[in-house]
Amino acid sequence: MLYRTHNCGELCKKDIGKKVVLSGWIQKIRNLGSLIFIDIRDYFGIIQLIFSKNLIQNHFNLGKEFLIKVNGKVVKKKSKNYNISTGEIEILVSKLEILNPSISPPFIIEDKTDGDEESRMKYRYLDIRRNPIKNNLILRHKISIEIRNFLSKNGFIEIETPLLINHTPEGARSFVVPSRIHSGKFYSLPQSPQLFKQLLMIGGIDKYFQIVKCFRDEDSRSDRQIEFTQIDCEMSFVEVNEILIFFEYFIKYIFKKIKNIQLEPFTCITYSDAMTKYGTETPDLRFVIKILDINNFIPKNEFEYFQKKKFIIVINVLKCSHYTYDQIYSIIKSIKKSKIEDKEIFWVKFFPDKTFIYSKKKLFTRENLVKIIKNINSNPGDLLFIFFSKKIQTKIKINKLRIDISNCLNVLKNYQIFKPLWIIDLPLLEWNEKFQRYRSFHHPFTSPKKEDIHLLEKFPGDIRSKSYDLIINGVEIGGGSIRIHDKKIQNLIFKHLGLSIKEIKSEFGFLIKALEYGAPPHGGIAFGLDRLLSVLEGKGNIKDFIAFPKNNSGKDIMVNSPSFLKEKKLKELNI
Amino acid sequence: MLYRTHNCGELCKKDIGKKVVLSGWIQKIRNLGSLIFIDIRDYFGIIQLIFSKNLIQNHFNLGKEFLIKVNGKVVKKKSKNYNISTGEIEILVSKLEILNPSISPPFIIEDKTDGDEESRMKYRYLDIRRNPIKNNLILRHKISIEIRNFLSKNGFIEIETPLLINHTPEGARSFVVPSRIHSGKFYSLPQSPQLFKQLLMIGGIDKYFQIVKCFRDEDSRSDRQIEFTQIDCEMSFVEVNEILIFFEYFIKYIFKKIKNIQLEPFTCITYSDAMTKYGTETPDLRFVIKILDINNFIPKNEFEYFQKKKFIIVINVLKCSHYTYDQIYSIIKSIKKSKIEDKEIFWVKFFPDKTFIYSKKKLFTRENLVKIIKNINSNPGDLLFIFFSKKIQTKIKINKLRIDISNCLNVLKNYQIFKPLWIIDLPLLEWNEKFQRYRSFHHPFTSPKKEDIHLLEKFPGDIRSKSYDLIINGVEIGGGSIRIHDKKIQNLIFKHLGLSIKEIKSEFGFLIKALEYGAPPHGGIAFGLDRLLSVLEGKGNIKDFIAFPKNNSGKDIMVNSPSFLKEKKLKELNI
Incomplete structure (x- = not known):
């Protein structure tokens, strides 16, 4: 026919x-x-x-x-x-x-639909008939082909690593798969192909990549899926700098090819600087609102009111002193939603003519103000919000405040602006309150910076690693590190993570073994494809870029998974 | 550095x-x-x-x-x-x-190695340093890129379908994944993206493909892996012919691009013809050894010896009457390994000058022989092996005999000859002895041929389907079908497979639902990438084309998976 x-x-x-x-x-x-x-x-x-x-x-x-x-x-x-x-x-x-023929569809199948998320998920095949979703899938295809051809032309080869792998208790929770033939035993689904790509480097493969499904058994979060796709890359005989240069070139290529946007050279700052300046490890550089921690360089004895405060932080909105009272109060109102109290904040309008007005006049003299402004190198025209509190908890809300302020000021509305940023020198270890011990900040195979290794015994939290994250517009779209290729250092790190010799052997024995055969120096990076797409399109919902996404609790409500198994199947699997 | x-x-x-x-x-x-x-x-x-x-x-x-x-x-x-x-x-x-530094490697890391399979699997990273394995991985990368670009240029878009899906009891055994959040419930790993690609067609995607991992929980077999890679394709608004034409073009492109071989037009025969002529659904066309079932057209009453035999089959080795007695007896010797008895076989050398000699002279007169030769249209120069037996079981060994004979004659040694063959019109259903009912020959979504549907009640085993397999050199490298897009027919087939209305609803309710919204006619095909590679290279062992294969019992002996889980993890999963 x-x-x-x-x-x-x-x-x-x-x-x-x-x-x-x-x-x-x-x-x-x-x-x-x-x-x-x-x-x-x-x-x-x-x-x-x-x-x-x-x-x-x-x-x-x-x-x-x-x-x-x-x-x-x-x-x-x-x-x-x-x-x-x-x-x-x-x-x-x-x-x-x-x-x-067709029965009447459950929602309007046009660019604008009246379908709610649940209904669109249940009838996903009808949702895909709509241009916005169809075009996202076409974009996803296009970007995947571009990535593959680009990496291939640059000497990377795509190698499939196994999805039924061994279970290791490190990191986030993994999904497991019971074996029928080997009764009582389990495979695990990979959170990333990390160790296999390292074994490929040890196997002499020079440059590897893979666009690959990964799995994480996480609790509900709207910006994550339990199965997600990673652009996974690894190179031999490289140091941090070579990886940053190549993958900056890679990201620029993608943006040029897909969006016809020529990105500026990427900013690169250390993790410690990011935390100080922006109060976050994922700063959004699109808006010039800086955070300044003036706790240590304000002469507290000169400011009676500051004396008992745990910290003082300034959010400096450049060139915005022209904002009206109404605008400022709507910002303050929005800030209060973050449960910052009224008494923990005051503002200063520093006019272009170098005069200024400020709130909370009872607390500070003009002389005080001049000192503060000097201390933070504020320029005429700036609008300052100053936060102070006895409670250290307030401090961690500061990045959110910065974003709240920018939202109020409509600084983010242009989705065609992209500001990529490398964060380097992330910590090797971080203190885990729950387990009362240090855990890997990235993963246990991350190489420490050579000059910091001596801190391992006394100040493990201060060790910097050879690692890097790529942030675009406040979203982490990739991260990686140089890996440990020295057996002794790998064993040392395992030990400091609290693994016994027996545990090292049973869980990572094959890695330690592999490091004995002339393992090359190597490192890599992985990008989240779902995230990259949503950032490229300036849209928050990664579900719109996945053909058949799961809902926030990991269910596929279209096919009804997960679901109960028949008794017979369970018996066969001995579970 | x-x-x-x-x-x-x-x-x-x-x-x-x-x-x-x-x-x-x-x-x-x-x-x-x-x-x-x-x-x-x-x-x-x-x-x-x-x-x-x-x-x-x-x-x-x-x-x-x-x-x-x-x-x-x-x-x-x-x-x-x-x-x-x-x-x-x-x-x-x-x-x-x-x-x-390196300790002494467990086997020689050169093109020829002394490592046995177990050792090469355990130290796979060292095996990959060897050119033969490394080059296979490079070939796999190259062919994957070529396939993706070819399909993309021909209007197919690659769409990722989920790997954590719903469990359906049809078909082979699936691996399952316990859900922690939805206690007692399970996801399943796909044996193929079959239903999701059909839903994409229903979703208006015109041409889909995906190079994708699939999973089958099978017992040990050396030519299969529990996780394998499929080149999965689906098209809308097509019938069988359009699919055969396009994918013949596709396979020819791959062979030209990768091996620089221009394939001849593909042969196309029906399933029923394949069984009659070759005694197998996967005939190897490289050697011209035909099988002729002469049971029905030999006048048995004229051959006393044949009267009590269940079947008589001739294997005709064209243009080989010059083979010596020694060669013929080495063939007979090899045939005996298939447990064919001496008394079940005789041979005829039909010389170019039209004379002939033959074994078992006591049983047949020359006159008899002339009749047989006439009946099977044998030509001068042929070498005939004639099998007859009381036991029908012997018949199913015939295809193996054909291959044994060709091996003896060294007909297969040239790995650069490729003879692709489409087998079409495969049965819709086949009788399953164990379950004492009909089951799908391919899968329950395969469309029957319209003209055969009337056989459903009385002769379900005779219904032909709109299906096709691609065989190259005796290996099935792909197969597919036109799918059912009519809700009524789909329900009818489910019913004939023994599914109750309740079961249809609980297991395939979403498909039946989707067919209600103007589902388009569609069909597709899937190729085994691992198999395709091993056929292209003329090598049997698919493990050599997989970076980290499992062994024949589904174990990865390098990383030691599957393995036991800790009690805590099992508890968390409620299993």
């Missing part, structure tokens, strides 16, 4: 007069009495059909999403629509066939 | 005089007293270094697989080796550094 001679998007003016066969889904029906206009849609586009009343009368039940096939002739359209490729023509139908 | 200015494969005559830094693994050491020659190897190649005795004496412990870094100068080599790219030069070393 011939379903079509053309698709619904390819016919245009030059095809006028042609006889065609088309198949597509009914998008719209307009009944003008003697003539009926029907728009049909397929993957490629939308086209208008004209039916005489006679032709259609046996099919009076036609409705939206019916799949129909028509024979007809391309004719010139009277009222042209230049917004779509087929807008200058229409099809005069001579024969109609219903290929498959 | 600078590890290298060049890799070990790129330097040549034109670089003579250059100062270089190289890093690589020691492949060979030759100590000539005052001078020491060391070959180092990396991903790109191998190069010879010359050390003075003085330079090396602090490193007297150097051995194979040590990773070293050298500074040196490119000089002309006296005894040139034109087999390798760097064979006309060598490096006069001025500085040596050991980057990482």
